[in-house]
Amino acid sequence: MSESTVSNPETRTRRPSYLLQAWLVIFLSALYAVILVSLQINLSGKIEANKKKKTFAQIPLLVEGADPAKTRELSIMGTDGKLATVLQIFDADEQHIGWIFPGKGQGFGDVITLLVGLDRNAETLTGLCVLEQKETPGLGNFIEDEPFRSQFTGKSTSVPLAVVTGEPVRAQDIRAVTGATISSKAVCDIVNQSVQLYRAPALEAGK
Numbered sequence: 001m002s003e004s005t006v007s008n009p010e011t012r013t014r015r016p017s018y019l020l021q022a023w024l025v026i027f028l029s030a031l032y033a034v035i036l037v038s039l040q041i042n043l044s045g046k047i048e049a050n051k052k053k054k055t056f057a058q059i060p061l062l063v064e065g066a067d068p069a070k071t072r073e074l075s076i077m078g079t080d081g082k083l084a085t086v087l088q089i090f091d092a093d094e095q096h097i098g099w100i101f102p103g104k105g106q107g108f109g110d111v112i113t114l115l116v117g118l119d120r121n122a123e124t125l126t127g128l129c130v131l132e133q134k135e136t137p138g139l140g141n142f143i144e145d146e147p148f149r150s151q152f153t154g155k156s157t158s159v160p161l162a163v164v165t166g167e168p169v170r171a172q173d174i175r176a177v178t179g180a181t182i183s184s185k186a187v188c189d190i191v192n193q194s195v196q197l198y199r200a201p202a203l204e205a206g207k
Contacts (some may be wrong), residue, residue, distance in 0.1 A: 025109050053133065055087075055100075055115060061093040062117030062127035063089045064096035070094055076205045078197035089117075096120050101192035110134035110183040112143070117122045118157065122199045128191065133183075137184055140183035148177050148184065157195045161188045 051128070059068040070090035078084050087100040099122055103114035117127035130144045140146060151174050155161060159172045163185040167177050176184035 013162060031041045051131075052059045058131075059089060059100065059114055061086070062100055062115060062129060063119075064126065065097055067092045072201065074205045076198065076201040078196055084198060086198050086205075088202070088206050096206065098111060098126055099206075101194045101198045101202070103190040105186055105190040105193065106182070107133060107135050107186040108140050111137055112183075112186055112190060114194070116188065116191055116194045118195075118199075122195070122203060123157055125152045125155045125157065125191070128187075130187070135180065135183045140177070140178060140180040142177045142189050143183050148175075148187075152191065157199065160192045163188050 017131045032053065041147065056068050056071065059066045059071060070092070072088040072090070074086050074088055075083055076086055084102060086102070086152045088096060089098040091097050091102060098120055099183045101118065101122075103115045103116050105112060111132070112130065113132035115129040115131055116125065117129075119126055128149045130149070133141065133143065134145060135141045151168075152161070155174075161172050161174050162170070163176045163181065165176050165181060172183065174188050
């Protein structure tokens, strides 16, 4: 009998070991994937909850006289065909006094997320909150500050806002943050877009 026909005990014991290791790798990979998905779901839920909490904390600052507890969340379809959630704002006597529209767009550094406050007919801006931004520290991040944001309060929505680098002349002019014209223009563009997307659908849904 030649060596090739002799069964090798070592080979027979290795094969089950290799199979066991292969199944162990598959099992651990699947377990790791399940854990990652679970963590992602849990984390995304917490992120959304924190974002909602921060949003509701801004309501009285964006619409004067608002009672956050009376707020209605309305799911509407914007003029771009995409679903969005707008906030219909009421006072303590449950009188409809305003709206808060979401806004998002590209800034100089990253995406800028806004909350846009409006009166009950969405004809006048009542406030602006920069919810998220990653603009240049010491320049673009000043879009969060009151001197810039306060310019939006009282502006009409009938004419698109425009950024100027000098002294504002027209009613729709917003003076840019010094050294951050791109970030300033991004905010104005986002506000204009938000009004265009949600004004008509929100007024219809809020009847």
